Amino acid sequence: MVKINSKKSYPEVPVLPTTVIGSYPRPKWLKESIRLSSAGKISKDDLEEAFNDSVIAVMRDHEVAGIDIPTDGEMRRDEMVEFFAEHLKGFKFYGYVRVWGDAYYRKPSVVSRVEYKKPMLEGEVKFAQSVSYTKNLKVTITGPYTIADWSFNEYYKTKEDLVFDLAKIINQEIKNLVKMGIPFIQVDEPALPTHEDEIPWGVQAINEAVKGVDVKVGLHICYGDYSKVMPFADELKVDQLALEFKNRDFKDLELIKRFGYSKEIGLGVVDVHSKKVETPEEVAKGIKKAMQVLEPEKIFVNPDCGLKRLSRKVAYQKLVSVVEGTRMVREELKKKGLSTIQLKPIVNR
């Protein structure tokens, strides 16, 4: 187990740090480049250049909006499970599976033991670091439970066996990211609340995935019923739960009180399924509601979920509202002498 190192220096960020959950709309020209690349009409190098340019564009949007802890917008990832399955041994793709409407992904099948081949995110992270306006980058990684739940299992006797093998792989990948100097890792586990009876061992698998990680670790869960996960919140060895609150009208803040949750939250303040841009005042109101159940030092401010399904214009405007709304509340906190916090782990793991 890695214990919090009180002597290690951690970066300082403004109180109520603003961040994102991960994905950002791909620029139209990137989509076109991907299409041309699939049709064999542009080279691999040209596509790589388009990916790099798009990361620069995303970083710029985040910077101008004023986001404290950006990501690279997950420009290189078509889908959150597909991407990792493509980079691991043991997966096979049979074709597209629909998720809703006209949204599809290539749902992978596990056909042999899953194995780590080489670092999966090193390239994208190196590039993001080289063009980032801040060292305080967040890197997102799909968690072992969701990779397994959103794949078909043809090989493992039990899903649990598959999940724990994946947890070891994800742990290796996260440790590699830490070595690269990433101060904030977010594990994405939208599938965790899906099967109630699997949550207890799903939580242990997540703990396995973050074992020994001595930087800030968040866990993002969307879509599900959080009341099923909250009883396990203390057991989860993550510093922060990044959850959707806005599209539930902040009603789930009640769970924090009910379950005596005392770690950090990533507070979702804008709805990613709505084109309507929230006002900074609405964002500030949401933050203040959260401050009624948790100290401001424990609140990070972000959209409910990834922004990739919105238009780039709307996504950007939502980020501006996140930042402006947060600044309004910060002004009040400044008067109380609270202006910065450290971006550091708060849980031993």
Next chain:
Amino acid sequence: MQISKSIVGSYPKSPKLAKAQAWYNAGKIGKEKYEKYLKTYTAKVFSLAKEINASYTTDGLLRWDDIVDVTFSFVKGPTKGPLIRFYDNNFYYRRPIISSKLAKEDSNLVEAMGFSRDVMKETGASSKLKGVFLGPLSYYRLSEVKHYKNPEELMMDYSNVVSETIDDLKSTIDAVEIHEPSMFEKRIKNELITKLPEIYSPISSTGVEKHVITYFEMSHLERLDNFLSIKAEYHGIDLSENLTKVAKIYPHLKGISLIAGVLNTRTTKLEKVSSINKVLSNINQHGAKEVVLSNSSLMDFIPEMIAVKKIKLLNKVGGGKN
């Protein structure tokens, strides 16, 4: 025991068709162009039915987003709510928000099924065409109910709407398939289950052949007799997801016309023909009147390539092509 085959529920929708539907809904292409796409892909379902010599088939529900989406075409009142997970699948539907009394919508379902019937004719498939409906219990479970004070009242009104819609479809379809994935679900109260035969009475009294089917894990196996007591010509059970429970299911099948869901549509792993034959033999030994072999649930959950492979396996069951 008579053995036949059926394609049940939805067929995997091609991304190209989904795209065409999005274009059509956005007014970017006209009805004629859209229906050309629809015809191409619907024909694939019927050609598959023809290839396995299926006694029954649906049209694959390709016109709709999902089985819940179909309800918006014939039930007046509900509005489309947020995207909600369809049971424990990574598949989402728009939840019906019910804020007023349910009534029958002047449905375009008749036109839609007429379209499918014409496509079927062109492919030369001789299967009986089934219309697909979500059952009253599952409709209640998947909706957000604001108007009704008790679920029975809602389910009864829905049942009446379905019954009237089936009447409209009488000359277009040969049978109806009514899906009740909530039948054995933990969160459903037993008192509702016991009322189902009564709630189903409007549907049961229609003159069209009825296939009531359930799928996914059977958490409350003690409800099996309640399920089989719903008045219908055929009852469909998902055997593929309940392999550890089949020994307890078989004794209930005496005299039953069973739609045996033997192809698991939530895994890409192909079934062994020998295992299906073993199931078939057990059903026979326990005195089922008739068995219709089929996929166990909606096929939205698997890639098309796997769906085709699985359905074609039925040709090898029972000693080969028949």
